Amino acid sequence: MKGTVYKSTGSWYLVKTPDGGQYQSRIKGIFKLDEDITSTNPIAVGDMVEIVPEEAEGSTAMITQIGERRNYIVRSSPHKRVHKHIVAANLDQAMLICTIKEPRTSLGFIDRFLVTAAAYHIPAILVFNKKDVLKEKDLLRFREVEELYTRIGYQVLLVSAAKEEGITTIQDLLHNKVTLMSGHSGVGKSSLINRLLPSLQLRTKEVSGWSGKGMHTTTFAEMFDLPDGGQLIDTPGIRELGIIDIPKTELSHYFLEMQAYITECQFNNCLHVNEPGCAVKEAVEEGEIHIERYVSYVAILESMEDEKY
Known part of the structure; x- marks a missing residue:
């Protein structure tokens, strides 16, 4: 059966x-x-x-x-750093819930998620929640981040689960697709899911006052059927996202904006850090590749050195 x-x-x-x-x-x-x-x-x-x-x-x-998996998304195991933990399998897309504040989602974390999704050929969407708590300076920062990722080709949304803003747009994106929903604890993922599936009434908790980090509310990954077709996979809040199963020489392949420059580098195995004749570094200097993305790339590369990948 x-x-x-x-x-x-x-x-x-x-x-x-x-x-x-x-x-x-x-x-x-x-x-x-x-x-x-x-x-x-x-x-x-x-x-x-x-x-x-x-x-x-x-x-x-x-x-x-x-059965044979069409794709899957992994993270390093929270218990054994050298082992991988499969978060979910057979996905049509992945949706990362982020926040500009309360708590702040770092670009480094976003980039790690996007690299993992790209490595397994899973389209990714960035949804920034808690629009209702953003002040003018926060909105300016969101616009900067939005421009950074839309320029690469990612879809970026700004929504408010508390005010039910943008929920219809998310529903349209989820329609008839299997979607992984992930993010740090405290970004309002459970609140969003409660808006999409009111009958669930998932537990939600406030962001921890002393640490500024969210409290875990989901213990295990679970898939839910959506009323208008499709499935939504809720995952436990992720504090860190270790890159695994990706060789260092391939990391730049999963920074989508770097792909056009990789073949122009002087060396085939260029890591785009200290090598001469590097087209990627040249593109960064000329503003073709955003400096914040390059900083994320180098940080991930160094962490892979630490983890011996």
Whole structure:
């Protein structure tokens, strides 16, 4: 029997079948020993699986096979830095919820997310929430960030879950697609999802006053069916996003605005830092590549050095 994984709690998986059936499912032991599975979680939300119900009238099942993934998005495991954790699989797009303030989402974090999405050929959308708390100087900063990313080719939105501004636009973007929604804790992701799916009433918490960082409200990744078609995958708030499975010489390929210059560099394996004849550095100096993006690139490259990728 075929089904789709809607929720993963580490040991049990909620699997839904095309006829509307729901099964609390476990992995057959062989998957835990499979040498080809190098992630800390062999099955992720969005995976297509084969299940065998354990009882004729029961609601539990055994997962016997994992379907081939069309794509997936990963992060370094929060527990084992050298291992990867699959966040979700078989995605049409990824939506990163950001904030200019309360808390501030750094461009470095945004760029890490965009690199990961690009590496797995997943279109990404940037949604800046909490428009209602922005003052004039904050709006000016948003416009700068918006110009930076739209110039590259990314779609950027400014919305307010609290005031229900921009919700219709998000609904249109989600229609009939499987979308991963991610972001730092405290950016209002759960509030946005509550606007999109009022029946859920996901728990929300205020940003921590002493740290300026959001409090976690989502513990496990979970997929929800949207009323007008499509699925939305909610993920736990991410504090850090380690890059994994990308060689250092390929990192620049996933900074979309660098792609046009890579082949013009003097050396094929140019890292665009200290090498002579580097077309990427020249493009930065001429303003063709934004300096903030280049700073992010170098910071990510150095972190990959630390992590020995």
